[in-house]
Amino acid sequence: MQVAVLTEPGEFEYRERDRPVPDADEVLVRVGEVGICGSDVHYYEHGRIGDYVVESPLVLGHEAAGEVVETGRGVTGLASGDRVAMEPGVPCRRCAYCSRGEYNLCPDVTFMATPPDDGAFAEYVAWPADYCYRLPESVSTREGSLCEPLSVGIHVCRRGAVGLGDSVLVTGAGPIGLLVADVARAAGATDVLVADPVDRKRDLASARGADVTVDPADLTEAVAAHTDGLGVDVVVEASGAPSAIEGTLDCVRRGGRVVLVGLASESTASLDTLALVDDEIDVRGSFRYRDTYPAAVSLLADGSVDVAGLVDFEASLADLGSAFERARDPETVKGLVEVTTRR
Ligand SMILES: NC(=O)c1ccc[n+]([C@@H]2O[C@H](COP(=O)([O-])OP(=O)(O)OC[C@H]3O[C@@H](n4cnc5c(N)ncnc54)[C@H](O)[C@@H]3O)[C@@H](O)[C@H]2O)c1
Numbered sequence: 001m002q003v004a005v006l007t008e009p010g011e012f013e014y015r016e017r018d019r020p021v022p023d024a025d026e027v028l029v030r031v032g033e034v035g036i037c038g039s040d041v042h043y044y045e046h047g048r049i050g051d052y053v054v055e056s057p058l059v060l061g062h063e064a065a066g067e068v069v070e071t072g073r074g075v076t077g078l079a080s081g082d083r084v085a086m087e088p089g090v091p092c093r094r095c096a097y098c099s100r101g102e103y104n105l106c107p108d109v110t111f112m113a114t115p116p117d118d119g120a121f122a123e124y125v126a127w128p129a130d131y132c133y134r135l136p137e138s139v140s141t142r143e144g145s146l147c148e149p150l151s152v153g154i155h156v157c158r159r160g161a162v163g164l165g166d167s168v169l170v171t172g173a174g175p176i177g178l179l180v181a182d183v184a185r186a187a188g189a190t191d192v193l194v195a196d197p198v199d200r201k202r203d204l205a206s207a208r209g210a211d212v213t214v215d216p217a218d219l220t221e222a223v224a225a226h227t228d229g230l231g232v233d234v235v236v237e238a239s240g241a242p243s244a245i246e247g248t249l250d251c252v253r254r255g256g257r258v259v260l261v262g263l264a265s266e267s268t269a270s271l272d273t274l275a276l277v278d279d280e281i282d283v284r285g286s287f288r289y290r291d292t293y294p295a296a297v298s299l300l301a302d303g304s305v306d307v308a309g310l311v312d313f314e315a316s317l318a319d320l321g322s323a324f325e326r327a328r329d330p331e332t333v334k335g336l337v338e339v340t341t342r343r
Pocket residue numbers: 037038152171172173174175176177195196197198201216238239240241243244260261262263264286287288289333
């Protein structure tokens with residue numbers, strides 16, 4: 001089978017590898033569609049993210065869906081022909097975090113496209129059946145691939161306890177911020193505000209139903225105007241910009257919640273701890289997700305969230321290099337790669 005490997009920053013090579021044979025608890029998936037994530041682009045540009053360094057050729061891509069073509073002998077819940085979304089992180093299932101159900105915190109997770117684990121820009125991937133989620137007829141394979149960023153958004157809203165009648169500010173209108181906004185709305189938020197410096201991103205957020213969109217330069221005033229000076233119930237920081245992280249406390253109401261999901265390139269941002277205490281603010285990190293794929297599939301099946309509307313372009317595996325160049329454009333929200341032709 002053909003795989004695309006990142007050999008060095010900016011360089012993909014196509015290689016022939018043996019088609020994987022599924023273990024007893026695995027299915028073999030013929031990969032259909034794979035989204036390009038910001039972390040894929042970061043590995044493509046820099047060959048590393050923090051301590052994760054691409055030291056040998058790496059298959060990128062972890063937002064993946066496809067069709068089951070073979071099942072291991074112990075698999076009962078899936079059959080050949082099923083279309084599935086693949087959850088890219090498979091934990092060890094034994095550590096203290098896995099035992100508590102907090103498997104997204106497992107230190108021994110195998111996570112697609114995170115060195116040294118290969119991802120899904122490959123014709124076939126063998127993957128544990130219980131980390132593959134069947135897609136109903138109403139959810140396309142391309143939508144299924146975007147269960148991954150949607151899962152990030154679901155976990156964020158759970159971490160922020162977003163609920164009925166809440167006002168929610170999202171800073172950063174990339175795929176994560178836009179999906180957080182959609183999930184917040186589905187969870188009952190009645191006021192959704194989105195901040196981004198890029199005009200096109202704000203326009204997209206408006207078109208998707210944000211009540212207020214604002215340039216970060218005008219953020220504090222816009223939030224005050226919309227909330228009678230109170231601040232919002234929940235701020236979700238989804239840009240990673242240090243100024244946005246530091247600005248969260250200017251926008252949240254006393255007693256409100258701040259969820260940090262954006263990753264700053266360095267831990268230079270600081271939060272006013274006196275204000276945290278005085279205003280009784282809950283600040284929470286949000287790391288990947290756990291138990292979100294069933295909810296993601298349901299949100300897509302009932303039309304609550306539109307992931308297809310985030311897609312700016314679709315490329316074939318043969319054009320991976322140019323697809324990554326397009327994905328680098330700050331105006332791009334989401335690029336998809338069709339790995340094998342749709343059937
Ligand atoms: N914690 C996790 O599990 C997790 C998972 C996925 C992504 N992330 C991180 O979440 C962030 C968002 O991911 P993404 O894929 O949407 O990224 P993205 O780069 O596509 O989007 C970030 C957006 O933030 C905007 N932005 C820049 N400066 C800003 C500011 N000061 N105020 C408001 N917006 C600003 C950019 O214009 C852009 O639209 C990234 O930092 C990413 O690394 C974290």
